[in-house]
Amino acid sequence: MHGSDPARASAGAAWAPPPGALGTRPRTLAGAPVPVQFPFHFRFRFRVRAAPGRARGPCGGAAMAATAGSRTQKIGSIFSRARNLVRIGLLRKPLWLDVYAAFPPLREPVYRVPRPRYGSGDPIGAVLYREDAVRAKFYKVYGNGPKPFDLTQLNFKSTCQRFVEKYNELKEEGKIEEEKLFEETGKALLASGILLQRRGVDKGAAPRDAASQPQLQAVLGELQDKRKDGQEQPPELAGTQKESPCPS
Amino acid sequence: MERYPATKGGGRGATATAPGRARPAPQEAESAADLPPLLLLHRPRALRRARSMALPRLLRAAAPRLYSTVPAPAPAPAPAGNRPRADDDKLLTEPLSHPDFFSVKELFTLKDLFDARVHLGHKKGCRHRFMEPYIFGCRLDQDIIDLDQTMQHLQLALNFTAHVAYRGGIILFVSRRRQFCHLVESTARACGEYAHTRYWQGGLLTNAHIQFGPGVRLPDLLIFLNTLNNVFEPHVAIRDAAKMNIPTVGVVDTNCNPCLITYPIPGNDDSPAAVELYCKLFRMTIIRAKDKRRQSEAVEELQRKAQGK
DSSP, X not given: XXXXXXXXXXXXXXXXXXXXXXXXXXXXXXSOBOXXXXXXXXXXXXXXXXXXXXXXXXXXXXXXXXXXXXXXXXXXXXXXXXXXXXXXTSSOOOTTHHHHHHSOOSSXXXXXXXXXXXXXXXXXXXXXXXXXXXXXXXXXXXXXXXXXXXXXXXTOOOHHHHHHHHHHHHHHHXXXXXXXXXXXXXHHHHHTTOOOOOSSOHHHHHHHHHHHHHHHHHHHHHHHHHHHHOTTHHXXXXXXXXXXXXXX | OOSSOOOOBTTBSOOOOOOSSOOOOOSSOOOEEEOOOSOOOOOOHHHHHHHHHHHHHHHHHHOTTHHHHSOOOOOOOOOTTOOOOHHHHHHHHHHHHXXXXXXXXXXXOHHHHHHTTTTEEEEGGGOOGGGGGGEEEEETTEEEEOHHHXXXXXXXXXXXXXXXXXXXXXXXXXXXXXXXXXXXXXXXXXXXXXXXXXXXXXXXXXXXXXXXOTTOOOOSEEEESOXXXXXXXXXHHHHHHHHTTOOEEEEXXXXXXXXXXXEEEESOOSSHHXXXXXXHHHHHHHHHHHXXXXXXXXXXXXXXXXXXX
């Protein structure tokens, strides 16, 4: 950048800005000069690289087109800056300028200060469907469902989805009342082979508890008796343990 | 000559994936003649505060694009360095008259985008304010990107990429996701273009003439498969490309800032399926554009020979 380039021989020559480079101060339509906007301290820095004396190949003698750059990414877009520099004559036309002019993006890429949004309003609405009510009830009653989601398949249908479809079918038929639709759908699915277990509630858990408690009580009673009796416990316990088959 | 030298040690620096074909030598030598700063404006603090309050905002609101509505002055006479070549002109201007010269729309459909999970964004709390126009809705606190808009943006971006590749521009793929680093590099190698998926040193674009030597040709297009870096901040290359007037194409997720990206593509950048889709699309576009260029040049040659005879 500063002095590391060996070919700065012509730097001492008098330099005059090309006509129109400085430009007049932009004016409003009424003719009054536009006051400089915030921030007031920005500066344009045009680094003009000219190669007058360095003869290389066929284009040695002719005056080369200067290459400049404006590193102000917060002012305008790359297109506006490049187009203006080319129009002034400070920049050789870049490859992409014509393509951008022919196919501009949907939004000009101008810098915007990222400010957070204040207030409770959310401009993006929720995405909800009518079936979501059925899905919510399904998950509340049956939990996650018997079949895990297999996301590797693109057209995978989960138990919940089948339930919702069956529910809609029965609703369209119209023979069943609305309050009973849910249960009827469960029964219909059972008929087609999908077993739905209610989430963590009485029917499944209670009989197991009722069955295990007398077993536990019996074992405890035996232990207490055997302690009272004395040393006859271990062989009997071992016998009882061997006899009872593991229910797994 | 290598534009991006091989990694110097420990994986730092740009990876050089040299294409099979030769690049044209740099056409002009670099001799910096630094000009004094043209405009240096300094206002006293009180005045700055008073002014900064009301006036600039009002003016900005009243006349947001004042500079662009000023009629353009007559263009400066073309510098002698520009060598207009008649045959190149036709080769370059003809594709611009077609709306879809490279048939980029055929490469993907809405269903492809949906199947690749391009519509899945991050959770509501991660949302960036400037991504709100591109979001379709919020499903159970997860943002869903509007795929209709994504289709439009993707078509524009691929079209631009194709035209730049057609004109022999250097394309640099940038991504800072370790998960997709290899995929991006192999995509670039397949296209015959360049990739940079390692730590981005500060002056790679802005200080290129010092770091790589004088006469380096900077990339003509940057393609971001992921606009954030490892610490979820905007990648430095976005700002640097805007500084160096280099157009960018980038996949912006719901937590990214799409402001400075020339052709943003709102879409998922985290799922492997989505990133593979993007890589495949870019690779096909660039290869198609280069093939078309070779075809057109061959046809031109034949025509010239026929005329010559």
